[in-house]
Each structure stands twice: as C-alpha cells, then as structure tokens.
Amino acid sequence: MNFKNKVILITGASSGIGKDTAIEFAKQGGKIILVARRKDKLEQVENELKKFHTTTLIIPCDVSKKDQVNQMSNLILEKFGSIDILVNNAGFAIYGSVLDLSLKDIESQMETNYFGMIYCIKKFLPSMLGKKSGHIVNVASVAASFGLPGIASYCASKFAMLGFSEGLKHELKGTGVGITVVSPIMVRTNFFDHPSFEKMPQYSPASLSSKTVAKAILKATNSSRLEIIVPSFVRGAVWLKNTFPYFINPIIEKSFKKQLDSKK
Numbered sequence: 001m002n003f004k005n006k007v008i009l010i011t012g013a014s015s016g017i018g019k020d021t022a023i024e025f026a027k028q029g030g031k032i033i034l035v036a037r038r039k040d041k042l043e044q045v046e047n048e049l050k051k052f053h054t055t056t057l058i059i060p061c062d063v064s065k066k067d068q069v070n071q072m073s074n075l076i077l078e079k080f081g082s083i084d085i086l087v088n089n090a091g092f093a094i095y096g097s098v099l100d101l102s103l104k105d106i107e108s109q110m111e112t113n114y115f116g117m118i119y120c121i122k123k124f125l126p127s128m129l130g131k132k133s134g135h136i137v138n139v140a141s142v143a144a145s146f147g148l149p150g151i152a153s154y155c156a157s158k159f160a161m162l163g164f165s166e167g168l169k170h171e172l173k174g175t176g177v178g179i180t181v182v183s184p185i186m187v188r189t190n191f192f193d194h195p196s197f198e199k200m201p202q203y204s205p206a207s208l209s210s211k212t213v214a215k216a217i218l219k220a221t222n223s224s225r226l227e228i229i230v231p232s233f234v235r236g237a238v239w240l241k242n243t244f245p246y247f248i249n250p251i252i253e254k255s256f257k258k259q260l261d262s263k264k
C-alpha cells in the first residue's frame with residue numbers, strides 16, 4: 001500500500017511498538033493520529049515526527065473508556081471524514097497468579113486490550129465500510145495462542161482479540177475493508193516496566209526490537225492473512241502446540257511456572 005496522505009490512527013502511540021509504528025508510517029508520508037493517555041509522551045513522539053514533514057494529530061484518550069473513545073473518534077471523523085488504517089495497539093499486562101491478582105487487575109487488562117479495541121472498531125468501521133476501503137491491524141501477541149502461567153488474564157485478552165478478529169474478518173469479506181492481527185513474541189519496550197514484572201528477567205536473547213514489529217504492522221495493512229506472527233518461524237511452535245498439546249504443554253508449564261513460583 002502507498003501510505004502517502006493515508007490517515008492512520010495508532011493507539012498506544014506514546015511508547016514502544018506504537019511509537020515506532022508511527023515513525024515508520026510517517027517516513028512514508030502518512031497522516032498520523034497518535035492516541036494514548038499521556039499527553040506529554042504523545043507530544044514527544046509528535047516532535048520526533050516533525051522531520052518527516054507530515055500531518056500529525058495527538059489525542060490523549062484512555063481507550064478503555066467508552067466516552068473518551070467517542071470524543072476522540074468524533075474529533076477525528078469531523079476532521080478527516082474517515083480513516084484508512086486503524087492500528088489497535090494500546091495494551092498492557094499485569095504479572096501474577098490468578099489467585100494473587102485482584103478482579104480489578106484482571107478486568108482492567110480486558111477493558112484496555114480487548115474492549116478498547118472493540119470501542120475503536122465500532123467507531124471507525126462504519127466510515128471505512130462507507131468508502132469500501134481500509135485496514136484494521138490488531139496487535140495481539142503469541143500469548144493469543146499460548147495460555148501462560150503468570151499472565152493468564154493477559155493471554156485471555158489476546159485470545160479474545162484473535163477470536164474477535166477472526167469472526168470479524170469473515171463478516172468483512174468482499175467489503176474492501178481488511179483486518180489482520182500482528183502477534184509478536186517478546187519485544188524490548190516499556191511493557192515490562194509495570195511493577196508486577198519487577199523480579200522477572202527483563203528480556204530473552206530472542207526478543208525483538210519495536211522497529212521490527214512496526215515493520216510487520218505496515219506489511220499487515222496490505223495482507224489478506226488473519227494473523228502474522230513475528231518472527232514467522234514461531235508459527236511452527238503454535239502449530240506444534242495445537243497439534244501435539246500433550247507434548248508441548250508440559251514443557252511450557254515447566255518453564256513458565258518456575259518463573260511464577262520464583263516470584264513468591
């Protein structure tokens with residue numbers, strides 16, 4: 001896809017994957033709408049984008065709050081009429097066993113990672129369908145395919161995102177609007193700054209840069225696939241787990257549970 005003058009909305013654009021995605025789209029002349037809660041961080045990203053001489057707009061918004069998403073989307077639709085690309089990237093995780101996490105911890109992950117995505121899709125899909133074009137990219141995780149001890153509720157939010165996207169993809173067939181999920185393994189971002197990750201080893205040697213994921217997101221906007229796993233060879237691990245769960249699940253359990261137990 002040629003991104004010149006395309007209107008691109010990125011949630012979670014104040015940091016990490018969202019920030020690098022904004023940079024990659026801006027390099028190619030897209031009009032970038034940056035959405036996240038922290039206005040000061042959004043302003044810093046907007047400043048970084050100045051060198052690409054493209055249109056930018058920042059809108060502070062908590063995507064887990066329906067009224068804030070309504071206000072944000074009304075502003076955008078008034079200004080641009082519609083958007084071309086929606087990247088639902090805002091998300092976070094709280095680490096801990098189901099027993100230790102509060103209901104509020106569990107609900108809040110679902111509210112941002114899953115319902116935040118739905119609130120945005122509900123607001124922008126009608127105008128995309130109206131012009132018979134556009135692409136939605138939902139940033140999930142390999143945690144959308146593996147239920148892992150310590151992040152069960154985060155996994156649930158990403159499984160839900162993948163399932164919702166699959167259903168919606170069928171509904172969108174023939175409309176000109178596409179949807180693709182990008183599912184990375186561990187990425188070196190501020191994601192693990194949440195205090196619940198305090199005692200965790202920060203990054204595995206195989207972890208990705210946010211720029212690698214950003215590039216996958218750009219590719220996804222032109223893809224007919226439901227899910228792009230980054231890096232692609234990890235698709236093999238998902239296949240193995242689905243095909244031979246009795247072989248793979250004990251290995252996963254052993255390695256991830258050890259980490260969870262060591263946190264106590």
Ligand SMILES: NC(=O)c1ccc[n+]([C@@H]2O[C@H](COP(=O)([O-])OP(=O)(O)OC[C@H]3O[C@@H](n4cnc5c(N)ncnc54)[C@H](OP(=O)(O)O)[C@@H]3O)[C@@H](O)[C@H]2O)c1
Pocket residue numbers: 011012013014015016017018035036037038039041061062063064089090091092093112116139140141142183184185186187188189190191192210
């Ligand atoms: N890092 C990883 O290992 C990894 C792996 C797979 C998938 N992912 C997914 O990648 C996405 C981006 O994460 P990241 O790694 O780039 O982490 P990050 O650097 O912590 O960025 C998360 C972004 O989401 C925003 N955000 C969080 N809650 C929000 C809310 N309620 N409303 C609006 N914005 C919100 C944050 O901005 P504000 O705080 O300013 O709101 C921030 O811009 C997430 O969906 C995450 O689940 C990450």
